[in-house]
Amino acid sequence: MRTRTFFALSWPAIAVMAGLLIVPLTLTFIWSFQNVPVGQPGVFIGLDNYREILGNKRFWDAAGFTVGIAIMLMVLKVSIGYAIALVLNKARYGQSVFLGILLATYVVPTVVGALDFSWLFNDVFGGPVNNILAIFGIQIEWLVDMWPARALVLMHSLWHELPFAILILYAGLQTLNKETLEAADLDGTNWWQRQRYIILPGLARFFTFVGLISMMDALKIFDSIRIITPAASQVGTESLMTYVYQIALNDSYRLGTASTVNLLTLLLTFVLLIPFLRSSWRDSRSTS
């Protein structure tokens, strides 16, 4: 395709991207060096916003929580998703029914799902979890204690997003060469050897894809935290997104400071995604 033709066909998409991506990014970058209260023009303050945020314990707590939950979610989604995909792959009947049921949690809007999920753990609304735990003499304050609240956010995210991982990895298992697996079986390999030398390498791209999407989803976690633990900063479940929302729109409309947090979050996201991007790059080079 000629370059002129390419641009003739793609200029609307480029224009939309420029309007919705490049312009806001540029504004965010400029505002990060200004004090910008809502309704008033920004005043240049150099690196003051960066000094304030990088010296702020709340920012580091939010960053630590976000990175921690992102890594945990990625590991759990890939491992549990793969385990369930393996079981599905072996099943003779009911695969589509089971997939359909699984996908129900994925299509439920996050806010609705988070509210319903949190009610399972809320004694006021008759949540059954603590009633069941009480049989074993266990009482957990899910909504006010830090680690239980963090576990709750993690469990909801897993419940909501695991079906996507299962679907992708199940699709990947379908693409494996059956003859190779049969040959390996005839050669006397055991289950673990087949996994290690044939199946897992064959699914490498799928794992990379699932890991990449999981990481990106987890880094922007917001809705479920706002619903399950509205007092996130106090409970210890404040993510970078809920933190920036508080600064920009709730605390005192400090758009300059919020822009700084956004830029630092972008940087952090890029750093965390480097391994996945490198893997995808290597993969695309080897196949081209």
Add this chain to the structure above:
Amino acid sequence: MFSLSRHHPSPTRSRSRAASALGTGLVLILLTGCGAGSKAGTSGTEAVACPIDQPTEAATVNILAYNSAATDPFTDTLVASCKSETLTLNHPPTDLTGQKQRATQSLSASDSSYDLIEQFGTVYSLYADRGWTVPLDAYMDDYSKKFNLGGIDKSLLAAHSYDGQQYGLPTYWSVNQLVYRKDIFDQLNLTPPTTFDEMREVAKTIQDSGLAEHPLAIPMAPTNDIQGLFGQTIRSLGGDYFVKDEPVPALNTPEGVEAIDSLKSLLPFMSPQVLSFSSPEVTTQLATGQAVMGLLVTGRLGPLVDKTKTSYADDFAFATPPSVKAGGKPLSFLSVDGFAVAKNSKVDPKLLFQLAAVATGEEASKSALPDALPARLDLIDPQTVPFAAGALEVLSSAKPLPLTQVPYMADVYSVLGAPIGDAVSGKMPTQQALDQAQIKAEEAIANAGYAK
């Protein structure tokens, strides 16, 4: 990168499937479009007389008022009654968070998106101080008789004044009330507590009777409740959020410490998760019998007297909240919502004032009952609204104050939740938490541009 299927359907079947999918998609989009962007409905609202001076040329008035059972009657009556061939009234739906954000953005811009703005305690001083809203005193003099503005309670009118000028017309008001199960109190020979000591004794008696494990319920979520409760408690002890008439917080004072300790003393009688509870959780606890006594604002009491929502509707009674100590001010605060006129509006402010007057007029106020108590107190019939008598009693005897009417109140309010919550929960020593609250409040005032 991967494929889900190796099956290759015939071209004809592929085309027909694609056509079906496209057609289905288009139908879905159309159906969605029919519902998308629909405005808050006024179809059920009766139009009343609208004695405004209708504009001679076409005018459009955009109203920013969050949707709730309390606010909608006022706005819906206005929209249903005053639209005409020359006057278009728009009231797009929004929630409370959206209200705050849109109001600030609209009022601070060179061109207003909204002309008539609903306002309330944490924000109206900021709007007035920044010159974003129009002083209404001249219009009140001109139109007082026409719209019977004398029927609005003076203390509620004062809740929307700033620096000696009137900046809003009040619609409805709320106070904090003590709500309790009269049947259980009668059974145990208890009377409504008037001090925290009495409240602890009453709660202990109920706990010991086995009728409720957590008999007391108070909203204490750090998002929006604990800082208000702290303010009521510190005021009951003679302190306040700020040094009088100065932009200086007064949180880490002996009164502040005593306020925190007093609130902590109530925790053994409440659910272990109370520090995550807002009004909905407290209402649910009372409505389901999990709690026997609680503190709630007037606007949240409706479900407790609604037989379709609780089997205990006939058993609830209402009283003035207790004070921390005998002889102190009862715990309470006054919240008054109202309408303000945007200064950057292109619409004639006289017209906007008249519209605000209709929205806060007698007919609109009657339509708000029983979901909200209107600022026109003579319209409230305590016989028909079970908690109205208690609310009127609190208003007249306890003389509750609104949040401090300073432009940095919202900024300070939003940063207090975390340290106050840490103090009450015991996660941090009281004095350390209050020192932190003091620093955060000072920073919030400075960031808002109001430090001395």
